Amino acid sequence: MTSIVRNQWYVAAYGREIGRDLFSRTICGESILFWRTEAGAVTAMSDRCVHRRFPLAEKPSHLVGDTVVCGYHGFTYGADGVCVAVPGQTRVPRTARLRSYPVVEQDSFVWVFIGDTVLSSSVPVPRAPWLARDGWTTVSGREPLAARASLLVDNLMDLSHETYLHGGYIGTPEVAETPITTEVDDEAGVVRVSRRMADAACPPFYANSTGLTGRITRWQDIEYRPPCLYTLHSRIAPAGVLPNDDGTDPDAFHVEVVYAITPETEHSTHDFWAVARDFALDDQGVSDFLAESNRTVVLQDVTALDVLERVIAAESDGYQELSINIDTGGLAARRMIARLAAAADPAPAGR
Numbered sequence: 001m002t003s004i005v006r007n008q009w010y011v012a013a014y015g016r017e018i019g020r021d022l023f024s025r026t027i028c029g030e031s032i033l034f035w036r037t038e039a040g041a042v043t044a045m046s047d048r049c050v051h052r053r054f055p056l057a058e059k060p061s062h063l064v065g066d067t068v069v070c071g072y073h074g075f076t077y078g079a080d081g082v083c084v085a086v087p088g089q090t091r092v093p094r095t096a097r098l099r100s101y102p103v104v105e106q107d108s109f110v111w112v113f114i115g116d117t118v119l120s121s122s123v124p125v126p127r128a129p130w131l132a133r134d135g136w137t138t139v140s141g142r143e144p145l146a147a148r149a150s151l152l153v154d155n156l157m158d159l160s161h162e163t164y165l166h167g168g169y170i171g172t173p174e175v176a177e178t179p180i181t182t183e184v185d186d187e188a189g190v191v192r193v194s195r196r197m198a199d200a201a202c203p204p205f206y207a208n209s210t211g212l213t214g215r216i217t218r219w220q221d222i223e224y225r226p227p228c229l230y231t232l233h234s235r236i237a238p239a240g241v242l243p244n245d246d247g248t249d250p251d252a253f254h255v256e257v258v259y260a261i262t263p264e265t266e267h268s269t270h271d272f273w274a275v276a277r278d279f280a281l282d283d284q285g286v287s288d289f290l291a292e293s294n295r296t297v298v299l300q301d302v303t304a305l306d307v308l309e310r311v312i313a314a315e316s317d318g319y320q321e322l323s324i325n326i327d328t329g330g331l332a333a334r335r336m337i338a339r340l341a342a343a344a345d346p347a348p349a350g351r
């Protein structure tokens with residue numbers, strides 16, 4: 001049975017990746033072609049010509065105005081995926097159309113809806129507004145992960161691993177030592193996990209970007225909207241400095257760490273990561289440092305999860321995991337994902 005939750009929006013790309021070149025990416029096992037119209041709108045359609053399945057992102061396929069011409073025999077498709085011309089005859093078969101996908105460009109991401117297209121308007125596109133908002137500066141990237149998406153969800157929901165896997169970058173002893181609180185909002189479809197450290201060491205990731213040198217108050221408030229969007233609201237301040245009663249927080253540094261967890265296949269994942277900050281907005285040195293550090297941290301996770309995927313794939317089903325308090329958020333996320341999967345596919349074949 002598939003582990004991919006359908007009837008959901010997934011991040012397929014950053015807007016900056018898609019222009020007037022044909023661009024293909026596999027999302028949830030589906031090979032999707034993206035390009036921008038002359039007016040700048042992103043299109044998303046199947047990357048397989050209906051004629052003999054030649055990939056439309058492969059040369060010599062090419063764009064002519066707002067049509068894409070298959071590089072094998074010249075079938076030509078409009079921005080809606082409908083075939084408008086075929087070679088050797090004037091009549092275009094009525095069934096000659098590429099599957100087209102609902103697509104939304106928002107918060108620097110390009111989202112596609114995977115599943116039953118008619119449901120797309122009833123499922124809100126998740127928001128990550130800091131990534132393209134005045135008063136914030138963002139660095140971002142994408143790493144390929146040779147592991148199933150659920151392993152990345154587990155990883156991000158339990159940040160106690162920072163102490164061990166990411167020591168010297170974002171991990172300090174207090175992360176693993178501090179208990180979490182977990183909250184599940186089924187109505188909103190959100191799992192929240194908070195870890196608030198009142199007096200912690202400042203890890204290099206934050207010391208070098210904020211300039212803080214002493215002990216800090218460090219808050220990690222996770223919001224995960226299964227299946228795709230994960231945000232870590234990170235608040236850093238000198239130890240003992242708290243927000244004002246009216247909610248303003250001028251003496252703290254705020255970082256929004258955003259991940260989009262998009263299955264490529266059942267066993268591989270696009271790991272989109274972004275770090276938005278509300279300080280040192282124009283400091284390129286801070287941007288370069290955060291980009292390099294976060295990519296290093298992401299790759300530490302990728303290396304570990306690639307190992308885990310190989311272990312899991314080689315072992316028989318039925319392994320009994322042992323879970324403790326730190327896993328509460330991850331287990332809640334698994335339950336929410338299972339519910340979404342059941343809702344999208346209530347009676348899968350063979351059940």
Ligand code: FES
Nearest residue numbers: 049051052070073
């Ligand atoms: S495969 Fe595309 S036109 Fe023949």
Ligand SMILES: [Fe+2]
Nearest residue numbers: 155166297301
């Ligand atoms: Fe990590």
